[in-house]
Amino acid sequence: MTATPQTSPVPARPGRPRSARADKAILEATLDLLAEEAGVAGVSMEAVAARAGVGKTTVYRRWPNKERLIVDALAALKHPLPELAGRSVREDLLTLARSIGADHTDRRSRCVWNVLGGFDRHPELLARYRQEVIEPRREVVRGVLRRGVATGELRPDLDIEVAVTMLVGAMTLQGRVPAPPPADPAGAAERLAEGVVDALLRGIAA
Known part of the structure; x- marks a missing residue:
């Protein structure tokens, strides 16, 4: 049996090309915030944007809400x-x-x-x-x-x-x-x- 490789389920979106660097920075920032004691409560789209050094619209352009972002960030750890x-x-x-x-x-x-x-x-x-x-x-x-x-x-x-x-x-x-x-x-x-x-x-x- 062959296992299907697992990848982070970050959805592709139409429009201008995605920045892999921004994606990585946003996911890393989310994981950093999750690793702190506050957990889910400590994550907001604004806090992620500030930690990643990107604009809030950049985060929302990729993920519609923080739940979707958190799932993708946790998937990236696997x-x-x-x-x-x-x-x-x-x-x-x-x-x-x-x-x-x-x-x-x-x-x-x-x-x-x-x-x-x-x-x-x-x-x-x-x-x-x-x-x-x-x-x-x-x-x-x-x-x-x-x-x-x-x-x-x-x-x-x-x-x-x-x-x-x-x-x-x-x-x-x-x-x-x-x-x-x-x-x-x-x-x-x-x-x-x-x-x-x-x-x-x-x-x-x-």
């Missing part, structure tokens, strides 16, 4: 999902685990948690984030698990949603739990990915 070899469930899950883990090692990944903490006050933002950012990536994991059931590598009675949540949750929470930086970050990340995948497979393998 690494594109890699192509999957499709040779074994373990190999593909390990590839995905590494990629998911990489999304949560940057210092600004805390902005995701700031946003999640305010989703109860912004249900439409949560729904859009799930639909456009989270679900397409979870569906790739589901596809690997479904294939594993079909090939007999995984248990026929596997609860796909539980297995997805176990894998994604374990790799996501590493950026949430405070810990001293490892002496070998790359090695620690690899050991974590292998440990999570192998522990999961011990419970779901046929």
Whole structure:
């Protein structure tokens, strides 16, 4: 199975050519504001424009409201999902685990948690984030698990949603739990990915 590369869903608009530099500055400014303690409440189109060094009309020309902007900014934090070899469930899950883990090692990944903490006050933002950012990536994991059931590598009675949540949750929470930086970050990340995948497979393998 081959994963479709994920890109930030910034919509193309008619008119004069978009400035990639302005787009990047606006998304970076949004992430910086989200990473501060105020989270969603600290983001406004005016504040983003001021932080990015552009005019407010420049922001509105690209995004109609701050909810749309926040979703696109959070999507920009995600690494594109890699192509999957499709040779074994373990190999593909390990590839995905590494990629998911990489999304949560940057210092600004805390902005995701700031946003999640305010989703109860912004249900439409949560729904859009799930639909456009989270679900397409979870569906790739589901596809690997479904294939594993079909090939007999995984248990026929596997609860796909539980297995997805176990894998994604374990790799996501590493950026949430405070810990001293490892002496070998790359090695620690690899050991974590292998440990999570192998522990999961011990419970779901046929």
